[in-house]
Amino acid sequence: MELFKSTNFDFLRWKWPFIGASLVLSAAGILSIVVHGGLKYGIDFKGGALMTVKFAYPPPDDKIRSAMSQKVKGEISVQDFTDPASVNEVAIGTELQEEKLLNVNRQTMADVLTATFGQPSSGKLDFNNASTQQLIDRLRDPLARAGVALSQPQLEKLVGDILNFRNTPPRSGLVTDFTQLSAVPGVNPAIINTLKQECYLAPFNIRNVEMVGPKVGAELRNKAVLATLYALAGMLVYIAFRFEWIYGLGAVIACFHDTIITIGLFSLFNKDIDMTVIAALLTLVGYSMNDTIVIFDRIRENLKFMRREPLEVVMNRAVNQTLSRTVMTSGLTFLTVIALFIWGGPVLHGFSFALVCGIIVGTYSSVFVASPIVLFWHNYADARKRRTGPAPAVAPAQRAEPVRNRPTRAAK
Amino acid sequence: MQKNLTARSVIIIVIILVCAFGIIGFPKSTADLKKNWDNNIRLGLDLKGGSHLVLQVQVQDAVKAEADIVINRLKEDLKKQNISWTSIDRNDPQRVEEADDVTITIKGVPATQSSAFRNLVNERDSDWVLTTLNSTDYSMKMKPSQLVDLKRDTVERTVQTIGNRIDQYGLAEKSVQQYGRAGDQYQVLVQLPGVDDPARVKELIGTAAVLEVTDVKDGPFPTRDAGLSAHGGVLPLNTKLVKALPRGGGEGEQWYLVGRSPVITGRDMRNARSGQDEFRKWETNFSLSQDGGKLFGQYTERNIGNRLAVVLDNSIVSVATIQSKIEDSGRITGLGSDEEATDLARYLRSGSLPASVVYLEERSVGPSLGADSIHQGFAAGIAGLIGVVAVMLVYYKRSGVNAVLALILNAVILLAAVSYFHAALTLPGIAGIILTIGMAVDSNVLIFERIREELRAGKAVVAAVDAGFSKAFLTIVDTHVTTVVSCAFLFLFGEGPVQGFAITLVIGLLANVFTAVFVSRTIFSYELAGHRQMEALSI
Numbered sequence: 028m029e030l031f032k033s034t035n036f037d038f039l040r041w042k043w044p045f046i047g048a049s050l051v052l053s054a055a056g057i058l059s060i061v062v063h064g065g066l067k068y069g070i071d072f073k074g075g076a077l078m079t080v081k082f083a084y085p086p087p088d089d090k091i092r093s094a095m096s097q098k099v100k101g102e103i104s105v106q107d108f109t110d111p112a113s114v115n116e117v118a119i120g121t122e123l124q125e126e127k128l129l130n131v132n133r134q135t136m137a138d139v140l141t142a143t144f145g146q147p148s149s150g151k152l153d154f155n156n157a158s159t160q161q162l163i164d165r166l167r168d169p170l171a172r173a174g175v176a177l178s179q180p181q182l183e184k185l186v187g188d189i190l191n192f193r194n195t196p197p198r199s200g201l202v203t204d205f206t207q208l209s210a211v212p213g214v215n216p217a218i219i220n221t222l223k224q225e226c227y228l229a230p231f232n233i234r235n236v237e238m239v240g241p242k243v244g245a246e247l248r249n250k251a252v253l254a255t256l257y258a259l260a261g262m263l264v265y266i267a268f269r270f271e272w273i274y275g276l277g278a279v280i281a282c283f284h285d286t287i288i289t290i291g292l293f294s295l296f297n298k299d300i301d302m303t304v305i306a307a308l309l310t311l312v313g314y315s316m317n318d319t320i321v322i323f324d325r326i327r328e329n330l331k332f333m334r335r336e337p338l339e340v341v342m343n344r345a346v347n348q349t350l351s352r353t354v355m356t357s358g359l360t361f362l363t364v365i366a367l368f369i370w371g372g373p374v375l376h377g378f379s380f381a382l383v384c385g386i387i388v389g390t391y392s393s394v395f396v397a398s399p400i401v402l403f404w405h406n407y408a409d410a411r412k413r414r415t416g417p418a419p420a421v422a423p424a425q426r427a428e429p430v431r432n433r434p435t436r437a438a439k
Numbered sequence: 440m441q442k443n444l445t446a447r448s449v450i451i452i453v454i455i456l457v458c459a460f461g462i463i464g465f466p467k468s469t470a471d472l473k474k475n476w477d478n479n480i481r482l483g484l485d486l487k488g489g490s491h492l493v494l495q496v497q498v499q500d501a502v503k504a505e506a507d508i509v510i511n512r513l514k515e516d517l518k519k520q521n522i523s524w525t526s527i528d529r530n531d532p533q534r535v536e537e538a539d540d541v542t543i544t545i546k547g548v549p550a551t552q553s554s555a556f557r558n559l560v561n562e563r564d565s566d567w568v569l570t571t572l573n574s575t576d577y578s579m580k581m582k583p584s585q586l587v588d589l590k591r592d593t594v595e596r597t598v599q600t601i602g603n604r605i606d607q608y609g610l611a612e613k614s615v616q617q618y619g620r621a622g623d624q625y626q627v628l629v630q631l632p633g634v635d636d637p638a639r640v641k642e643l644i645g646t647a648a649v650l651e652v653t654d655v656k657d658g659p660f661p662t663r664d665a666g667l668s669a670h671g672g673v674l675p676l677n678t679k680l681v682k683a684l685p686r687g688g689g690e691g692e693q694w695y696l697v698g699r700s701p702v703i704t705g706r707d708m709r710n711a712r713s714g715q716d717e718f719r720k721w722e723t724n725f726s727l728s729q730d731g732g733k734l735f736g737q738y739t740e741r742n743i744g745n746r747l748a749v750v751l752d753n754s755i756v757s758v759a760t761i762q763s764k765i766e767d768s769g770r771i772t773g774l775g776s777d778e779e780a781t782d783l784a785r786y787l788r789s790g791s792l793p794a795s796v797v798y799l800e801e802r803s804v805g806p807s808l809g810a811d812s813i814h815q816g817f818a819a820g821i822a823g824l825i826g827v828v829a830v831m832l833v834y835y836k837r838s839g840v841n842a843v844l845a846l847i848l849n850a851v852i853l854l855a856a857v858s859y860f861h862a863a864l865t866l867p868g869i870a871g872i873i874l875t876i877g878m879a880v881d882s883n884v885l886i887f888e889r890i891r892e893e894l895r896a897g898k899a900v901v902a903a904v905d906a907g908f909s910k911a912f913l914t915i916v917d918t919h920v921t922t923v924v925s926c927a928f929l930f931l932f933g934e935g936p937v938q939g940f941a942i943t944l945v946i947g948l949l950a951n952v953f954t955a956v957f958v959s960r961t962i963f964s965y966e967l968a969g970h971r972q973m974e975a976l977s978i
Contacts, residue, residue: 032895033895113811194805196814200805232805233805234804234805235802235803235805236802236803237802238800238801238802239800239802240798240799240800243493243799243800247935250932250934251937253932254928254929254931254932254934255929257928257929257932258925258928258929258932259925260928261924261925262921262924262925264924265921265924266921269917302867302936303866303870305936306866306867306870306936306937306940307870309870309937309940310870310871310874310940312925313874313878313922313944314874314877314878316918316921316922316925317878317918317921320914320917320918321881321885321914321918324913324914324918325914348892351888352881352884352888355830355834355880355884355888356877356881356884359826359827359830359831359877359880360877360880362827362830363823363824363826363827363876363877364873365823366819366820366822366826367816367819367823367873369819370815370819370822371815371816371819372815372816372819374485374815374816374866375866378866378870
């Protein structure tokens with residue numbers, strides 16, 4: 028099966044509409060960033076505390092916000108997850124003014140949740156948020172009294188199994204009725220009764236807590252940006268060495284273009300930029316670079332036996348020759364990424380979103396951004412040479428070169 | 440050719456076996472297989488659940504402590520040599536960045552004794568640089584090279600101590616390591632997979648834990664004010680009032696007047712554990728370092744009958760009377776219970792952090808979230824992969840099988856690398872794997888498209904395969920080397936997750952060149968070897 032057999036599209040004829048579209052997209056992205064007053068950083072880069080809580084029912088955002096604002100200083104954000112895989116989950120974010128508050132904040136937030144939605148006055152342990160050790164300590168004596176004789180290792184195994192059951196989907200951390208636990212091997216009615224006496228079931232489960240000091244956040248952000256810039260510079264040098272400097276520049280500008288548009292889309296859709304998104308941006312830079320080099324490589328190869336053709340024709344030919352592989356590779360990668368985007372869950376959401384955008388933009392930027400830059404430069408250089416006229420001192424040397432009419436196009 | 444082919448096949452089979460061993464070892468049963476897999480392919484905290492803490496070692500504490508030692512020694516030396524002075528002090532920087540600014544100021548040394556003074560300092564405190572401020576005043580700063588050593592040593596000791604402390608609680612998996620570029624951030628990363636209670640983790644590590652053993656001058660007093668008024672409202676020179684931690688006996692607040700400069704500190708403490716004496720009363724045994732033991736011996740010999748306080752982070756955890764000279768090991772007797780003795784032992788041990796620590800970052804991923812992300816990410820990854828395999832097989836037919844084999848081998852090599860390097864699979868790492876797989880697919884596609892082109896140009900099958908591989912090889916080298924170059928920079932300048940991404944990617948790229956070019960080529964050769972005159976290639 029073959030999709031493209033010896034195609035001959037005039038891709039570069041359409042460069043202007045695409046360059047226009049690129050400029051519009053980049054401008055829209057940058058504008059959106061400016062309007063939003065900068066990028067919306069995730070907790071990794073901004074610093075602060077973020078708690079992911081799963082509720083047994085649709086989370087009462089306003090109630091959470093007002094309860095939190097009474098105890099925690101600064102801005103409080105409460106955001107529902109839109110992802111179908113994380114029903115009834117909510118992300119509660121608070122600000123961290125200084126590193127020292129890191130210890131206090133977590134406890135305060137957990138306490139507020141317990142006070143608002145739990146039964147702290149009952150004196151019982153909240154089963155849905157209990158740690159292994161807490162539950163072991165809580166159950167040891169009551170179980171003995173209830174006539175369930177267990178050694179310490181047996182007790183540890185039992186509690187481990189019970190909590191494992193609680194944590195695996197579909198419970199995902201939330202048990203709504205103690206009788207559900209009878210499915211755990213080794214759990215008998217006496218144990219369930221003891222659990223009922225000693226514990227209660229809060230309608231929420233704290234799934235994830237992240238706290239990053241503000242200083243560390245800014246540092247991490249700067250380092251990630253710097254590393255990426257250095258990596259781009261490194262690639263520029265390598266491509267300049269292997270091809271010509273303008274090829275390196277074209278490829279790097281194309282990567283830059285992809286990154287800016289993707290970041291712009293994050294701003295437009297009001298999505299957080301966190302460490303996983305940076306990983307995705309690095310991936311898309313690698314991907315876009317790969318795509319560009321494949322085309323450049325073909326241009327270089329074609330130049331060897333299409334010396335008299337205009338560069339634009341050579342480039343078109345290269346794009347057409349590699350079209351089949353471009354569609355295959357991009358399509359297949361896109362397939363994987365879209366699967367991650369749809370089924371990958373909330374943790375991978377930002378990551379896969381960046382890659383979905385990046386693969387689309389990265390594929391077309393090789394043809395419509397990187398190649399035109401090289402083309403423009405060569406047209407400009409040739410025009411200048413023609414204007415200055417064949418200076419006698421230079422002409423003989425040039426005539427000696429194999430690529431007579433396009434000296435600047437010569438590939439190494 | 441045939442011989443060459445055999446050699447190639449042997450290489451491939453050996454690599455497959457080595458990789459398979461790395462991933463699953465020698466399983467004897469299916470249960471064994473799962474166990475080995477779980478042991479070898481470790482998941483990062485973001486996938487598995489657990490606690491991740493970044494803390495900063497307050498290295499200025501260590502420099503200040505060093506300065507205190509120098510001050511004490513200097514005072515003794517000056518006394519011995521009959522050189523007088525009015526004051527010897529140090530400043531008190533609070534931030535890590537100011538650790539280099541710790542300065543000792545010596546005032547009021549008579550001009551006539553200045554050369555004797557300078558000789559003494561240069562001889563005794565060669566790690567410090569003496570600067571003359573005017574005819575009677577001097578300042579001292581630690582030599583830059585010594586500062587670097589001291590700070591590095593402080594961070595290393597902190598890493599070690601925290602590691603030991605966590606070990607005491609018997610956590611199977613833990614990782615405590617220096618964090619940040621070249622250690623100039625003095626950060627320590629603590630990772631505890633599977634620990635679902637960060638409060639407990641912090642309890643294990645101990646927050647600040649600056650341990651001092653100081654002499655008790657007076658007390659106990661029921662309140663701070665009572666302590667003050669007992670001394671006419673003004674504390675004697677070089678003393679402070681410190682509160683004792685409540686011991687649950689309902690005795691109320693207790694304040695003691697203690698000396699400002701400690702006799703020994705946590706740095707001198709080697710070990711401590713609880714035990715019972717000959718009358719089966721609870722006690723805490725402790726041992727000291729050689730230097731600490733010498734100091735403590737001199738002090739206790741002179742102060743038998745006086746009291747000592749164990750001060751942890753400015754709170755007294757225990758007060759004891761000196762009954763005899765104590766050198767490198769001693770015991771604190773007469774404790775109320777096993778619990779009290781164990782606690783005290785833990786306090787003494789925990790005190791050996793050479794500097795206090797501040798938490799910069801804390802993340803805990805609940806095990807339920809970890810379980811869900813594995814579940815979903817895995818399902819999505821498999822779905823994507825099945826799609827890729829299906830398309831490759833339909834589009835490239837028999838040759839597609841080659842590509843799929845190469846892809847699988849690539850994944851196997853990556854997993855084996857993760858296992859052999861004892862790395863953990865994290866989300867950014869998986870990002871690297873996705874890019875790798877994308878580029879692996881790309882390499883195969885490049886080669887196949889090239890072969891098709893050559894076939895279309897009318898070349899014979901064998902020649903087309905040869906040309907396809909050799910021409911695509913150049914492109915593959917360029918794309919891979921460019922990415923490796925970028926990885927090198929990401930690794931050099933990036934941090935943590937960015938580095939993880941870079942490492943996975945480089946390994947993946949190497950594996951990729953091997954599978955796409957070497958392995959795939961070998962499979963093609965096998966197919967062609969039997970049929971020299973093959974007329975159509977299934978591609």
